[in-house]
Amino acid sequence: MWFRPESEAPPTAGLPLGLADLRCSSAAPLTALAATWLGVEEVQLECSGTAALTVALTALAGAAPGRREVAIPAFTCPLVPLAIRRAGLVPRLVDLCAGHFDMDPQRLAAACGEQTLAVMPTHLGGRLADVASASVIAHGVGAVTIEDAAQALGARIDGGYAGTRGDIGFFSLAAGKGLSIFEGGLLVARDESLRALFRQTSKRIAAWNPGWELRRSLELAGYSLFYRPGGLGLAYGGPLRRALRRGDLLSAAGEHFSADFPLHRVGRWRQSVGARAFGRLPAFIEATTAQARSRVARLGQIPGVHVFADEGGTWPYLMLRLPDEAMRDAVLLRLWSSRHGVARMFIHALPDYAYLETMPGGEDVPQARDFAARTMTVTNSLWLDDDAFEHVCAVIEAVVVSH
Structure with missing residues (x-):
């Protein structure tokens, strides 16, 4: 480990990629590796964690048209309510426990009812939310639990992996995450009927887009070069400091999000990069x-x-x-x-x-x-x-x- 004055530490500990990860030889499928590791029957790959959530919610909305609300913490990534609205649903905010990031159970229970489609306990920054309590509340009103494990791939909870304790779970493979293909997301579900519904929905709303895949492939190649102490100053540190000098906190935190986020299939090369890095x-x-x-x-x-x-x-x-x-x-x-x-x-x-x-x-x-x-x-x-x-x-x- 080392740190020189001209070096830059990233804000998150992401798994670095090596040149060997970028080679074009075959590797075991990323989804199969992830499913085996997580102990689930199937993992579905989407182009981002936000896309994975959107696919799941779009599928659920079609299956339960009378339920329109998704209960989420009032402090979480702004992409979450954007995904909920992209699926034609309504985000219902729930205040937190005092001094904590998890939803207050009493507030959550009061927010849920006949309109509730899903409840979303959120593991923030690798720290664990109370999925069991959220599930009891959700199931009590006929809703499902969607575990937001976007920042918690590999975390353990209640004898299994975070993201697999609720009815549905999703993970992010974005830049700086524990495992990254620059942008990607994993979607899991306990029930095979839900998994089949998610596969069908993904084919319908996340078509192949060569332009987006080319862009993400180039970004992934750049990420493999610059996500290291000598390169982060150019790729991350410089833009951060310019944003702070302008007083633009949203840019400094990378939070200028749009409702028009991409939905498309992930290409084979990016999948293989993730698969080769997975073993580490x-x-x-x-x-x-x-x-x-x-x-x-x-x-x-x-x-x-x-x-x-x-x-x-x-x-x-x-x-x-x-x-x-x-x-x-x-x-x-x-x-x-x-x-x-x-x-x-x-x-x-x-x-x-x-x-x-x-x-x-x-x-x-x-x-x-x-x-x-x-x-x-x-x-x-x-x-x-x-x-x-x-x-x-x-x-x-x-x-x-x-x-």
Whole structure:
């Protein structure tokens, strides 16, 4: 591990790709490898995690036309409500447990009823949500549970893998994720009738698009070259610092999303790249987990700083909650523009994105807004060495103590 002044640590610990991953020789199918690893009968590949969610919701909406609402946390990726609306459905926002990213069970129960099609517990940043409680509430009103495991491929929960504990689950293979084909998504379901419905729906709404696949293939080739300490300054760090100088926080966090996101099939070459890299994923998760355990303990020594942790999750980054927004912003002022992989998850609670329309439940989400105001992330990349990590800790400690 090393870190030079001209090097850049990524905001998330993604599995690097090697030149050998890009060769054109055959490999076992990515979907078969993923299904075996996750312990499920079948995995469906889509062009993004958002696309996987859209396919699932579109299929469910057609099968249950009387149900139009999907209950989601009021703090999550803005692409989630965009996907729900793309499927012709309505996102219903649920406030969080105090000081946490998971949905408040009482609020969730009150939000669900005859109109509820699905409930979406969300594993945020590799940390685990309470899928069991969400499922009890969903099934009690005749809805299904869709596990958002976009950021948690490889996490373990309730004796299995996150994403396989609900009725349906999906994962992201986007840039910077534990496994990436630059953009991709995996979709799983317990019931074969649902899997068949998802396959049919995907064929209908996600056709082959050579233009998009060429673009993603070129981006994947670039990712394999630049997702490393010497290249991230150009591909990530430079654009980040320019956005911060403009005060454009959405660009800094990569959150200028559109409802017109692509839906198309993934080509064979990108699938084979993911398949060849897949064999290194378990060891990578083990290494980042070992690093995270020691670093969580160090951050936990700072007064007033809460570090989210659990036994089974993965560790793309360390998620911190600071005592108040002023302290969080003071830390980010010193560290977000640095090369140390410090960042924010999502800039706002969902009701506060100007490009998202008004959503039911969004009028009363104080805990989601508080969570957005007080949290930040520190990368768990193996490229951030101990000296650089200690500098991050020292800055956080100095800010908290001075306030």
